[in-house]
């Protein structure tokens with residue numbers, strides 16, 4: 447099929463490359479010429495495992511090309527995926543949907559034949575129906591232009607697998623255009639559906655709400671375990687063992703019960719806020735007040751990490767802090783609302799001398815926080831450090847040999863902000879180890 451993907455961010459590039467890998471002809475559209483130039487040479491402007499290789503392969507195969515022209519998209523494609531960003535509005539909780547609006551305003555007047563537009567961006571419920579009406583109003587092809595909603599559930603770091611082997615495909619469509627949208631979606635995704643992936647068809651509002659509810663649930667699960675971690679800390683219990691035990695209950699499950707610094711990134715934090723804002727507009731604000739607490743628990747983790755550092759070192763003034771990890775999660779170079787970078791920044795602002803090392807995110811960090819010190823390796827960052835903080839659980843940090851780092855640091859003190867290290871191993875090597883919610887006493891639970 448001939449497919450245009452509008453918006454070459456994380457979601458768009460992944461979707462475009464994956465659709466090309468399914469055998470479709472794909473045009474990626476963005477207004478940023480510099481980004482398009484990189485993509486055309488097969489270079490992805492962010493880090494996502496495997497995506498560089500897939501993009502390059504698809505470009506070379508001639509199935510994936512790029513353009514900054516909506517006219518090209520309108521002339522070329524029978525199917526359009528809208529994948530532009532919906533960030534948090536400045537100074538407000540609500541989502542900024544201006545990028546989706548401008549796609550419709552620019553593209554729709556050029557649509558002279560029957561096409562289906564699929565929204566993939568995370569949007570406040572009601573956006574899809576509004577855009578559907580607007581697209582049909584603007585398009586010369588009128589009601590032959592159908593707009594459906596096909597939310598995306600991919601995780602950074604697993605983007606290709608999540609796109610090609612999703613847990614489910616959800617398609618929201620308006621009743622009068624549903625037949626056509628469903629038929630086109632089934633054709634686009636035929637090779638995925640052949641594998642038996644569940645395909646759910648719902649109305650537009652439900653599709654929008656499935657997406658945002660999924661993110662709200664995940665955020666709630668993380669904040670739940672972080673709240674329990676606070677109690678564990680007070681009671682001298684171990685939240686990791688607790689989560690393992692909870693996870694065996696199939697109704698609960700172990701996933702997303704990793705206590706630590708909490709959630710960040712370009713999705714979960716802004717999505718729970720946008721969800722609260724939209725519920726308020728709809729008169730259902732009481733229903734989501736618990737998300738305020740989810741947000742508060744999450745943000746508290748960051749200041750607790752700063753306080754723990756102060757407590758262990760006695761003061762932050764002039765203390766040399768090695769920060770390992772700055773991305774909001776491993777296997778990503780994304781530092782949007784990164785808990786790790788937030789902690790590094792707070793420590794520096796409160797007088798510590800901070801040295802950050804991240805395997806992939808350093809360039810992005812420098813743009814946001816140019817005043818932090820940056821190192822090219824774990825060893826560099828830890829050189830004469832008074833304390834080491836592991837704030838993103840990269841495999842490289844899990845693999846560190848405590849004895850190898852011992853001769854490099856000034857003091858053998860390590861804070862595990864992601865509960866990703868083995869406390870016993872570090873303590874056996876003479877380190878002071880502190881995790882999150884893992885008991886204050888050195889001897890608790892036998893480690």
Ligand code: UGA
Nearest residue numbers: 598599600601602668702703704708709710711713774775
């Ligand atoms: C999230 C959702 O998981 C995706 O399903 C969704 O498609 C995506 O948002 C989106 O809306 O685009 P992502 O932001 O890539 O994906 O990251 P997650 O894997 O959900 O992690 C989010 C944050 O939670 C990270 O900072 C991570 O470190 C943290 N986290 C995750 C925890 O603190 N504990 C956990 O147990 C799991």
